[in-house]
Amino acid sequence: MKIKDILTIFRKLAPEGNQSSWDNSGVQVAGSTNATDKVAVTLEPTPAALARCLDWGAGAVLTHHPLYLKPKAPNAEGMYLDVLRTVIRSGSWLYAAHTSLDTRPGGPAFWLGGELGLTGTRLLEVEHGHTPVEASFYCAEPVSRQAADIWADHQGVHSVSQSRSGEVRVVCDEPQWPGLADKIEFSLGKRPLFYLRPLTAPVSEIGFGEAGELPEPLEFDAFMARLGGLIRRDALLVAGPRPERVRTVAYCGGSGADLIEQAARAGADVFITGDMKYHPAVETPVCVVDVGHFSLEEEMMRRFAKELDAALPDAEVRFFPGDDPFAVYAN
Known part of the structure; x- marks a missing residue:
C-alpha cells in the first residue's frame, strides 16, 4: 500500500487540524520507502518500542506521543538521537497522532466513557469550536x-x-x-x-476529556471495583473527598490534573486521570482517581490499531504494547 494513502487514512482518523497549538502531531520522520504492507501502532516512540515495530518489518509506525514537541538538533547522545538513527536507517516512516487523536469526537480517547455506559456526555475542555x-x-x-x-x-x-x-x-x-x-x-x-x-448552528466542538452519568448510581467501592476491572494497573491512587455514591463521572486520558475544576463544574462525583501532583491533590474539591498516564492511553492505542486495521485493507496493522515506566514495588 502506498505511503501517501496510508498517511491520508492517518489524517482522516486523527485530523491534524484539530491538534493543540503547542503540539506536533503528524509526520515525525519522513521515510524513504514508498509503499508497505505492514503498519505498526504503539504508544511511545522509545528506542525499545520502535525496535519491536521495525524488527517486525513495519514500513510505517504510528505512535501517540510525538518524538519531539519543538524542533531540536540531533547533536547529543540520548533517546532522541537513538530513535532518529534507527528509523532513518530502516527507511520507515514515523507518524504521531497526539492531540489530533485525543480530541476526535467519539474517537478511541473516549473509550472509558463507552465502557462505563455514560450518558449525557459533555466535553471537559473545548479546544476548538467551528460553525x-x-x-x-x-x-x-x-x-x-x-x-x-x-x-x-x-x-x-x-x-x-x-x-x-x-x-x-x-x-x-x-x-x-x-x-x-x-x-x-x-x-x-x-x-x-x-x-x-x-451558518450559525450547529456548532461543532472538539476538546479533551468528558463527563457523563452512569446508567445507575453505584456505591463508591462498587464503582472502584468496576473501574479496576477496566484499568490495567496494579494500583489506583485516590485523592480528595470520597462520595458515598457515584453517579456523574469525568475522565481525561494522559495528564489531566489541570482539569479538576472543569470536572467539578461538570458535577463529577469522581474524576479519573493521570499525573496528579501533591498540591492539586490536597486542594481538589472532587474525588480524583489517578490511574497513571499510561493506562488509559495504552488502551486507546490498542483500540485505534483495530480501527486502522479496518481502514487499511491492503496493509496489516499490528499493535505493539508499550511499557509503563512506573511499577509498584513491594517489600
Whole structure:
C-alpha cells in the first residue's frame, strides 16, 4: 500500500487540524520507502518500542506521543538521537497522532466513557469550536454519484445536494472547506464560482476529556471495583473527598490534573486521570482517581490499531504494547 494513502487514512482518523497549538502531531520522520504492507501502532516512540515495530518489518509506525514537541538538533547522545538513527536507517516512516487523536469526537480517547455506559456526555475542555459554512455553485451538468460520494466522504462534510436548476449546495465545517474546494475543482476540471454563507448552528466542538452519568448510581467501592476491572494497573491512587455514591463521572486520558475544576463544574462525583501532583491533590474539591498516564492511553492505542486495521485493507496493522515506566514495588 502506498505511503501517501496510508498517511491520508492517518489524517482522516486523527485530523491534524484539530491538534493543540503547542503540539506536533503528524509526520515525525519522513521515510524513504514508498509503499508497505505492514503498519505498526504503539504508544511511545522509545528506542525499545520502535525496535519491536521495525524488527517486525513495519514500513510505517504510528505512535501517540510525538518524538519531539519543538524542533531540536540531533547533536547529543540520548533517546532522541537513538530513535532518529534507527528509523532513518530502516527507511520507515514515523507518524504521531497526539492531540489530533485525543480530541476526535467519539474517537478511541473516549473509550472509558463507552465502557462505563455514560450518558449525557459533555466535553471537559473545548479546544476548538467551528460553525459550518454552506457553499453553493452552479453546475450545468448533473453531478455524478461518484463525484458526490467523494465530496461527501471529505472530512467535515455534512451534506451534498443538487437542485434541478443545477445549483449544488455543500455544507462543510469551515476548517475543511479549502481542501474540499480543491477536491471539487479536481472533479469538475475547473474551479467554479463559489458562494459561501456561514451558518450559525450547529456548532461543532472538539476538546479533551468528558463527563457523563452512569446508567445507575453505584456505591463508591462498587464503582472502584468496576473501574479496576477496566484499568490495567496494579494500583489506583485516590485523592480528595470520597462520595458515598457515584453517579456523574469525568475522565481525561494522559495528564489531566489541570482539569479538576472543569470536572467539578461538570458535577463529577469522581474524576479519573493521570499525573496528579501533591498540591492539586490536597486542594481538589472532587474525588480524583489517578490511574497513571499510561493506562488509559495504552488502551486507546490498542483500540485505534483495530480501527486502522479496518481502514487499511491492503496493509496489516499490528499493535505493539508499550511499557509503563512506573511499577509498584513491594517489600
